[in-house]
Amino acid sequence: MSPSLIDILFQPDAFFEQVLKEGESLKIPALIVLTGGIIAAAYGYLMGELSARMMAALMPGMDVIILLSAVLGALVGTFIFWGVASGVFYIISIFFKGSGSFNRVLEVVGYGYLPQILGSLITLVAAIWYLPQIAVPVLAKSALDDPAVIEAAMAAFMHDPAMVELTQITSLIAIVFMLWSANIWIFGMKHARMLTMRDAAICVGVPVVLYVVYVVYSLGAM
Amino acid sequence: MQKVSIISCSFLILLIAACIAPAGAYSTPDSIVAAGKVYVSNVSYDPGSFISGDSGIATYTVTNANTDLGVVVNHATLSDPAGKVRVLDGTHQSSAQIGPGKSHTFTFTVTAVGPDSYCYPVFSISFRDADNLFAREMLQIDNTPLLLTVKDKPDAYTAGKKKTIHLEVSNPRGNMVKNVILRFSSDGADFTPSQVYVGSVNSHQTVPVEFSITPSKETPVQLTLDYYNGDNPHSVTLELPVVFGVDKKAAEPVMSNVQVKNVGGTWHVTGDVNNAGLETANTVMVTALSPAVPEDPYKVYVVGALKPDDFGSFEITFTAKETETVPIKLSYKDNDGNVYDSIRDVKIGATGIKVDTGSGGFPVVPVAAGIIVLVIFIGGWAYYLRRNKK
Known part of the structure; x- marks a missing residue:
């Protein structure tokens, strides 16, 4: 009996035990990451629209460039994150004499990305709710002569009360669902790299905890 | 010789008879009755009422009401015993035949020389076959001029700024006046239009007139209302002061x-x-x-x-x-x-962009929430690992 995707969320140990008995396949993990990337791109589009509105007057076509950058950056960035996270976990696991291919690590990290899709959906809904409330400063062409003006405009944009609230909510959502993914990744790494539970927890936990600490620090520094 | 005398006497008698015969022959009772049916059917004056000094036309229409007899009139005159109207021209000395049911018009050029009053010039015609016909019709001499009234004007003017003035031209007279023209003159203002043609103004009628003035200095404006009573030119003037200052009613x-x-x-x-x-x-x-x-x-x-x-x-x-x-x-x-x-x-102040720092202060709740979630995660795993190890 093949395991269902729901098992990833609630019974990751059993799920990976079943899945890794079969041959390596990145098809489903890639689809999960792609889905997460598309949702992230939608969120990027909403945020990029605000930035484009702010900078549209600086030069012709600026708004299009910003929108494209935001959408493509979010989509491609998701896949880059997949690769980087897998790489970090793989490298750390080397110190624990882990065995198993990098593709296996990619596969389990891809599966572990599933909670991120849920987190991204909630973030998208929050963005749709909050973004219209944000007062976007519009930069005039003359602002190009004075970088301080652009800096101040960005600060004004980031410190808009609605923007602050949205950032806090999305950060907390990111922490919760990142830790959920980390939970899955630990079991995944255990099976993919033949690690003990403790070693797998360190491989995944250290970078994830550092990431979460950084996010919490950023929240406090706003 | 006697024969010549007889012819001469006969000729003389015939000549005398010829001279006497017409009077005796036409002044018959019938002709007197016929003359009694001749009357002045219409009298008109142009202008309808005169201003002292005005010349005009008096028109008398004589109608023969007989149905079968014509009458011959040979002398028509107009005169004013009171001396308020002077007849300049139009006494009709020639004979005129007025057929049965027909009318004949006699016109006279007159000048009003009296003051404001009513006067009654006497019109008379002589019949060839009867006595005279007399008629007296009232002619009014009224020196009331047209009225030029300022209906609305600015409280004050500004040099070089155009302002509109609203006037009214009223005719309190009993007759219509024509060719009414309002003219403006000033050596320190421009007018739009340069003059206003009002046309005819009927008796007791009021016509609104407006024009714009752009003064360049404080000089009074002379308004002249020219009009014709009949064919007689008259005018009324009005002086409009131009004083620069603040318009109390102006928008602010x-x-x-x-x-x-x-x-x-x-x-x-x-x-x-x-x-x-x-x-x-x-x-x-x-x-x-x-x-x-x-x-x-x-x-x-x-x-x-x-x-x-x-x-x-x-x-x-x-x-x-x-x-x-x-x-x-x-x-x-x-x-x-x-x-x-x-x-x-x-x-606008010297500061740059105002950065709203939101509600301010350290975001305790979200940071605490993040730390709690992290601690739960670490603690949970630590507990899990310890339990697994045992």
């Missing part, structure tokens, strides 16, 4: 509730414009002047027309460097299209 847009905000290097100035005057301020516009440089989207804000006590909001956008105040120009047009400007300095 006032800027208030001015708020300044800098967004992304562009200054946004918002506020209200109230019309504190008594007239409508048309096309009220607000814009920033140098050293400010107006920027889109609101380089110039058109508030529109503001009635007295009405108000409208405005928003202008501009950039400004190295200045703490920016002159804001408020302009409007009056009903004559004159443009009025007023300038107000608005302090």
Whole structure:
């Protein structure tokens, strides 16, 4: 009996035990990451629209460039994150004499990305709710002569009360669902790299905890 | 010889008879009766009422009411025993046959020489076969002139600004006057139009007239109303003082509730414009002047027309460097299209973009939430690992 995707969320140990008995396949993990990337791109589009509105007057076509950058950056960035996270976990696991291919690590990290899709959906809904409330400063062409003006405009944009609230909510959502993914990744790494539970927890936990600490620090520094 | 005498006597008798015969032959009872049916059927004067000195035409129409007899009239005259009307021309000495049921018109040129009054000139005609016919019809001499009234004018004028003056031309006379023309003269003002043709003004009629004046100096304006009573020219004059000053009723847009905000290097100035005057301020516009440089989207804000006590909001956008105040120009047009400007300095401050730091302070709740979630995660795993190890 093949395991269902729901098992990833609630019974990751059993799920990976079943899945890794079969041959390596990145098809489903890639689809999960792609889905997460598309949702992230939608969120990027909403945020990029605000930035484009702010900078549209600086030069012709600026708004299009910003929108494209935001959408493509979010989509491609998701896949880059997949690769980087897998790489970090793989490298750390080397110190624990882990065995198993990098593709296996990619596969389990891809599966572990599933909670991120849920987190991204909630973030998208929050963005749709909050973004219209944000007062976007519009930069005039003359602002190009004075970088301080652009800096101040960005600060004004980031410190808009609605923007602050949205950032806090999305950060907390990111922490919760990142830790959920980390939970899955630990079991995944255990099976993919033949690690003990403790070693797998360190491989995944250290970078994830550092990431979460950084996010919490950023929240406090706003 | 005797025969010649007899012929001569006969001829003389015939000659005398010929001379006597007409009188005796035409002045018959029938002809007298026929003359009694001849009457003055219509009298008219042009103009209808005269101003002293006016010349005009008196027209008398004599009608023969007989159905089968014509009458011969041979002398028609007009005279005024009171001496208020003088007949200049038109005494009819020639004979005229008026057929049965026909009329004949006699015209006289007269001049009114008396003061305001009613007078009764005597018209008479002589019948060939009867006595005379007399008729007296009233002719009025009325020296009442046309009335030129200022209905509305500005309280004060401004040099070079056009203002509209509303007048009324009234005819209190009993007859129509024609070719009424209003002319203006001044050595310190331009007029639009240069003169006004009013045309005919009926008895007791009032005609509104308006014109625009653009004064260049404080010089009275002479208004002259020319008109014709019949064919006699007359005029009425009116002097209009031109005094420069503040029009008490003029529109007076006032800027208030001015708020300044800098967004992304562009200054946004918002506020209200109230019309504190008594007239409508048309096309009220607000814009920033140098050293400010107006920027889109609101380089110039058109508030529109503001009635007295009405108000409208405005928003202008501009950039400004190295200045703490920016002159804001408020302009409007009056009903004559004159443009009025007023300038107000608005302090924009030396600071750059105002950064709202939100509610301020350290975000305790989200940070605490993040830490708690992290601690639960670490603690949970530590517990799990310890339990697994055992």
